[in-house]
Amino acid sequence: MYLCDGKIGNNYKVSDIELPTNMEKRLEALGMTRGTSVAVLNSKSHGVLIVKVRGTRFALGRNITKNILVG
Amino acid sequence: MRENLTIGFIGNPNCGKTTLFNAYTGANLKVANWPGVTVEKVEGAIKDHDLNIRLVDLPGTYSLTSYTMEEQVSRQFILSDEVDVIIDVADASALERNLYLTLQLLELGKPVVLALNMMDIVEKRGMEIDTHRLPEMLGIPVIPVSARKRIGLDVLLHAAAHHKDCKDPECLIHHHKYKPKHRHDHHSEYAMVYSDAIEDKIDLIMAELKRKYPNLTNYRWHAIKLLEQDKEISERYPVSLPDVIDRNYESDIINEKYDFIQEIIREVLVNKDRQDALTEKVDQALTHRVWGIPIFLGIMAVVFFLTFTIGDWLKGYFEMGIESLSALLSDGLVAAGVNEMLRSLLVDGIVAGVGGILTFLPNIFILFLALAFLEDSGYMARVAYVMEGIMSKLGLSGRAFIPMILGFGCTVPAIMASRALENRRDRFKVMLITPFMSCSARLPIYILFAEMFFQEHAMLVAYSMYLIGLLVAILVAAVIHLIDRRKSENYLLIELPEYKIPSSRTVAIYVWEKVKDYLTKAGTTIFVASILMWVILNFGPQGYTTEMADSFGAILGHWLVPFFAPIGLGFWQIAVALIAGISAKEVVVSSCAVLFGVPNINSGAGMDTLVGILSASGFGQLNAFCLMVFCLLYIPCAAALATIRKESGSTRWMLLSALFQLVVAWVVTFIVYRIGLFI
Numbered sequence: 001m002y003l004c005d006g007k008i009g010n011n012y013k014v015s016d017i018e019l020p021t022n023m024e025k026r027l028e029a030l031g032m033t034r035g036t037s038v039a040v041l042n043s044k045s046h047g048v049l050i051v052k053v054r055g056t057r058f059a060l061g062r063n064i065t066k067n068i069l070v071g
Numbered sequence: 072m073r074e075n076l077t078i079g080f081i082g083n084p085n086c087g088k089t090t091l092f093n094a095y096t097g098a099n100l101k102v103a104n105w106p107g108v109t110v111e112k113v114e115g116a117i118k119d120h121d122l123n124i125r126l127v128d129l130p131g132t133y134s135l136t137s138y139t140m141e142e143q144v145s146r147q148f149i150l151s152d153e154v155d156v157i158i159d160v161a162d163a164s165a166l167e168r169n170l171y172l173t174l175q176l177l178e179l180g181k182p183v184v185l186a187l188n189m190m191d192i193v194e195k196r197g198m199e200i201d202t203h204r205l206p207e208m209l210g211i212p213v214i215p216v217s218a219r220k221r222i223g224l225d226v227l228l229h230a231a232a233h234h235k236d237c238k239d240p241e242c243l244i245h246h247h248k249y250k251p252k253h254r255h256d257h258h259s260e261y262a263m264v265y266s267d268a269i270e271d272k273i274d275l276i277m278a279e280l281k282r283k284y285p286n287l288t289n290y291r292w293h294a295i296k297l298l299e300q301d302k303e304i305s306e307r308y309p310v311s312l313p314d315v316i317d318r319n320y321e322s323d324i325i326n327e328k329y330d331f332i333q334e335i336i337r338e339v340l341v342n343k344d345r346q347d348a349l350t351e352k353v354d355q356a357l358t359h360r361v362w363g364i365p366i367f368l369g370i371m372a373v374v375f376f377l378t379f380t381i382g383d384w385l386k387g388y389f390e391m392g393i394e395s396l397s398a399l400l401s402d403g404l405v406a407a408g409v410n411e412m413l414r415s416l417l418v419d420g421i422v423a424g425v426g427g428i429l430t431f432l433p434n435i436f437i438l439f440l441a442l443a444f445l446e447d448s449g450y451m452a453r454v455a456y457v458m459e460g461i462m463s464k465l466g467l468s469g470r471a472f473i474p475m476i477l478g479f480g481c482t483v484p485a486i487m488a489s490r491a492l493e494n495r496r497d498r499f500k501v502m503l504i505t506p507f508m509s510c511s512a513r514l515p516i517y518i519l520f521a522e523m524f525f526q527e528h529a530m531l532v533a534y535s536m537y538l539i540g541l542l543v544a545i546l547v548a549a550v551i552h553l554i555d556r557r558k559s560e561n562y563l564l565i566e567l568p569e570y571k572i573p574s575s576r577t578v579a580i581y582v583w584e585k586v587k588d589y590l591t592k593a594g595t596t597i598f599v600a601s602i603l604m605w606v607i608l609n610f611g612p613q614g615y616t617t618e619m620a621d622s623f624g625a626i627l628g629h630w631l632v633p634f635f636a637p638i639g640l641g642f643w644q645i646a647v648a649l650i651a652g653i654s655a656k657e658v659v660v661s662s663c664a665v666l667f668g669v670p671n672i673n674s675g676a677g678m679d680t681l682v683g684i685l686s687a688s689g690f691g692q693l694n695a696f697c698l699m700v701f702c703l704l705y706i707p708c709a710a711a712l713a714t715i716r717k718e719s720g721s722t723r724w725m726l727l728s729a730l731f732q733l734v735v736a737w738v739v740t741f742i743v744y745r746i747g748l749f750i
Contacts, residue, residue: 022493023562025321026570029134033326041351044360048459048469050567054329055167057350059456061468061563 004065005049006040012070013037019067030058038070077125078231079149081176082160084131085449085568090577091160091218092128095228106356114423122232125699127154128458133168135175136301145305149179156229156235163187163200163215164569166340170332173209174263180289182237183211184230190215191222194573199341207244208335210262219574261291265327272298275315284308299324350569357450358631363457370450371479374441377539378514379530382434389433390674393426397670409646412615416605422672424601424661428593430673431515431657435589436582438511442480443581447573451476455565466552468561469493471501475544478508479537480585482711485510486718494561502715503728506707507544507735509537511589512656515673516702519660523678523685524695532696536703543704543739592655594711600651600658604665607647624666638737639697639744649701655708693747697740704736 006012014036017024031054032038042050047062082088092513129145136142149157150308161169166187178184184703185205193200198470206213212230216223227526256269264270276294280287296304300319310316324478356365400422404414445451451473459469471492477486489501509517517536521529607624609615619625627650628643635646652659667684671677685694706712706729716725 005176020560025136025566026133026564027327028322029136029171031171033256033322033329035326036329038680042354042358043655044363044456044460047458048563050354050358050456050457056167057354057567057569059452059459059563059565059567061459061463061561063560063562 003068003070004068008040008043011037014071016069028049032069072121074120077153077155077474078131079127079154079157081129083133086160086162088160089230090574093580094218094224095219139215158184158186158231160186160187160188163193164189167332167336175263178292180292182234184234185213186227187215188218191217191220191427201339203606204340211213220486246746263331272315279310353570357454358456367457378434378438380736385433386430387498389430393430394671397422420601420605420665423664425593425598427664427672428597428657428661434514435511436586437587439480439582443578446575447577449568449667452567454564459563465548468563470563470565471497474501474505475508478505478513482510482707483604483714486714504544504547506732507540509540509703512703515657515660517699520695520699523682526693536699596655597658597661600654601661604662638740639694653706659702697744700743701736701740704739706733
C-alpha cells in the first residue's frame with residue numbers, strides 16, 4: 001500500500017520511494033530511507049498527513065505520500 | 072594585538088540556532104547578503120578571551136549535499152579558510168535527527184564543537200543525556216546549553232576558542248558491543264566508520280585521489296562524496312574508477328549513518344520514550360480535519376481584534392503628545408518670528424504628516440507582537456498543513472501560505488520568505504498575490520477612514536478589508552492556475568516543531584526591529600513625502616501660494632480625476648494622496664493631513680474636521696469604503712516593488728506586477744462602487 005492510505009495511530013515501514021531525485025534525497029536526509037518506520041499522527045482527506053520519522057514530526061502533502069510505498 | 076576567530080553556527084532548522092546567536096550578539100546583529108548568492112547569512116561580533124570573535128549564522132539545514140542552494144552555500148563557507156571552528160547547534164530534544172548533520176560535519180575535517188541546545192526541555196521531560204559518553208563516541212567537545220535561559224553560553228565559547236586547532240578527533244572510544252570486529256578498524260581515527268564493503272571502496276578512491284590530486288586535503292571526505300556521486304565534487308575532482316563507483320551509494324551511506332546514530336542514541340539517551348504529550352494534544356485540536364481552518368481564522372481574528380482595541384487605547388496618549396508638540400512648536404515659531412512660509416512647512420507639512428503617522432505606532436506594535444508570537448510558538452508551520460487542501464486546489468503548496476500570513480505584517484519580508492519555496496513558478500505566483508494581503512502600513516488608512524465614516528462598525532469594516540485582500544489573492548491564484556494548465560507538482564514537506572512558550576528575548580528583538588523600521592520610515596520616506604506634498608500644494612505656476620486650488624498638486628489632481636471618478640474616488644485631493652501613497656502606504660494618511668490642513672489627523676477633533684471637509688464635497692461612507700478597497704489592492708509601496716525586482720531579478724516583472732495590481736484594484740473598486748450605488 002501507499003503511505004497516503006495510512007491510518008492515524010499506525011506504524012508503517014518504508015519499502016520504496018518513487019519521487020523525483022531531488023525530493024527523494026531530501027526525504028532521505030531527513031532519515032526517511034528504505035526500512036524506516038513511519039508513524040501516522042494525523043491525517044486530512046486526500047492523504048495530507050502529519051507523520052513522525054525518527055523522532056521528528058513532518059507535514060507531508062499528498063504528492064509525496066502517494067508515492068511512498070509502505071509495508 | 073587581539074587574535075581573530077571566526078565561528079560558523081550551523082544546525083537544523085528550528086534547533087534554536089538563531090536564539091543562541093542572538094544571545095551572544097544581542098544588539099550587534101547585522102544582516103549581510105552573500106556575495107552573488109541570494110541566501111542570507113547573518114554576522115555578529117563579540118569580544119571575549121582577548122579574541123576578536125566573529126560569529127556567522129548560516130541558514131538552517133538538514134544536510135550538506137549539493138541539492139539546494141542553501142546547502143551548497145553553507146558547505147562552501149564551512150570548507151573555506153574563513154571559518155576557524157564550527158559550532159554545530161543540535162536540538163537535544165530531537166537528538167536522533169540532529170546528529171545526522173553532526174556526522175556530516177565531522178567528515179568535513181574542520182574543528183567542530185557540538186552545542187546541545189534545549190537541555191532544559193530535555194530535563195523537564197525527564198529524559199537524560201549522557202554528556203560524558205556522547206563526546207567519547209563523536210570525538211568532539213559536547214557542551215550542554217540553553218539559549219533561552221542563557222545557560223552554558225560562556226563555556227561553549229571557551230570550548231570553541233580552545234578547540235580551534237584540533238582537526239583530529241579526541242577521546243574517541245568505541246566499543247564493539249553490538250557488532251563483531253571488522254577489518255577496517257578506523258574507530259580511533261573517525262567517529263563514523265562504514266561497513267567493510269563501503270570502507271574498501273573509500274580506500275580505493277582515496278588512493279586514486281592521492282595519485283591524481285596530490286594537493287587535495289581531506290581525502291576521506293572527497294572519497295565519500297564521490298561514492299555519493301555528489302554533483303559538485305564529481306565535476307571538480309573526477310576519477311575514473313568504474314568498478315569501484317559502479318552505482319550511487321548515497322542511500323547506503325545515509326542508512327549507515329543513521330544506524331550509527333541509533334547506536335549512539337541507545338548508549339547516551341536515557342528515558343527516550345518520554346515524548347512531549349502536550350504537543351500531540353494541542354495538535355489534535357489545531358490541526359483537526361474539520362476545525363483546523365476555523366481555528367486558524369479565529370486566531371487571526373483575535374490578532375486583529377487586539378491590534379485595533381489595545382492599539383487604539385494606547386493611541387490616545389500618543390495623540391496628546393503630538394498635539395502638545397504641534398502647539399508648542401507653532402507658538403514657539405511665532406514667538407521667534409519665523410516667517411510664515413517656513414512655519415507652514417514645519418507645522419502643516421512635517422508635524423502634520425510625520426506626527427500623524429507616529430500615532431499609529433501602538434497598533435503596529437501590537438500587530439507585530441502577535442505575529443512574533445505565532446512565529447515563535449511553532450503554530451506557523453501548522454498553518455501550512457491546515458491550508459494544504461485549499462492551496463493545492465490553487466496549484467500551490469501549503470507552504471506558500473506562510474509568506475501570505477507574513478504579508479499581514481509587511482510585504483517586504485513576506486516576499487523574501489517566498490524563497491523557502493523550491494519551485495520557481497510558485498515563487499512568482501506567491502510574489503504576485505502576496506501584496507494583496509493587507510500589510511500593517513495600510514492599517515492607518517483603515518483605522519482613520521473606518522473610524523471617521525463607520526463609527527461603531529469601524530472594526531467590522533477594517534476586518535472586511537483583510538477578508539477582501541485574502542479573497543482577491545486566492546481568486547487571482549485560482550485564475551492563474553486555470554490559465555496555466557500545466558500540471559504543477561507541489562510537494563509539501565515541512566517540519567512541525569514542538570510547541571513552546573515564545574522566548575521573550577526573541578519576540579522583543581523581532582518587534583523592536585519592526586518598530587525601528589516603522590520609525591525609520593516615518594523619519595525618512597514619510598518625512599520626505601510630507602515635505603514634497605507641502606511643496607506641490609503650496610507652489611503653483613505663480614510661485615508660492617496659500618491658495619491650494621492654484622497649486623501644482625491641484626493641477627495634477629484634477630488631471631487624474633477622470634481616472635478615479637468611475638470608482639467613486641473622483642476628488643483631486645484623494646487622487647494626489649493615492650499617487651503619493653506609492654512611496655509608502657501610510658503616506659496616504661499623512662498626505663490627507665497635509666492636503667486638508669488637519670494637523671492632528673488621528674485625534675477626535677482632527678477626524679471631525681476632516682469628515683466635515685470631506686462630507687461637504689460629497690465624499691460619504693461608500694466613497695470611504697472604496698478608498699479603503701483601492702488602497703488595499705493597488706500598486707504596492709516602493710520598498711515592496713524594489714523587493715519584487717530584487718527577488719525576481721527582473722524589472723519587467725516588477726512593472727508588470729505593479730500594473731496588474733493597479734488593474735485589479737481599479738476593477739474590484741469599480742464593482743464595489745457600482746454595487747454600493749445600487750444598494
